[in-house]
Amino acid sequence: MSRVYGEPVDVWVRDGRPARFAWRGRLYTVLGVLEHWVVSREWWKQQAQEESGKQGSEPNHVQGGGPAGPSGHEFWRVEASPGRNIALATYELRRDAATGSWLLARVWD
Numbered sequence: 001m002s003r004v005y006g007e008p009v010d011v012w013v014r015d016g017r018p019a020r021f022a023w024r025g026r027l028y029t030v031l032g033v034l035e036h037w038v039v040s041r042e043w044w045k046q047q048a049q050e051e052s053g054k055q056g057s058e059p060n061h062v063q064g065g066g067p068a069g070p071s072g073h074e075f076w077r078v079e080a081s082p083g084r085n086i087a088l089a090t091y092e093l094r095r096d097a098a099t100g101s102w103l104l105a106r107v108w109d
Helices: 043-054
Strands: 002-014 017-023 026-040 072-081 089-096 102-108
Touching (some): 017 089
Antiparallel strands (some): 002 017, 026 072, 089 102
16 A cells, blocks of 8 residues: 655665655665656657657757756655664655655655
C-alpha cells in the first residue's frame, strides 16, 4: 500500500544519486535505488521535434542541457531507513529540474 505526500525534503546526493534525505525531522539513509526515470513536462513537444528531425532536418534539442530539459522532473524510487533497527520502506523522491527542489512524492510501507 502506498501513500502520496508531495512534501518538500532536503536531499544529499552522492555520485549523482540520492544518498540521504531529511523528512519530518528525521534523517533517512538510502540503502538502494530501485528505479530512476526522467519526465519532461512537455514530452509531446519533444517527441514532435524528434519526429520532425527524422524527416530530413536537423533535430531540435531541448534547452537546459539535462535529460529532463528545463521543465522536467527526475524521479528516484529508493529503499531507505531512518535507523539501523527500523525496517526499510520504499520512497519516491522527485527533483524539479527547473528549481532543483526535491519532494517526497510517495511512500510504500
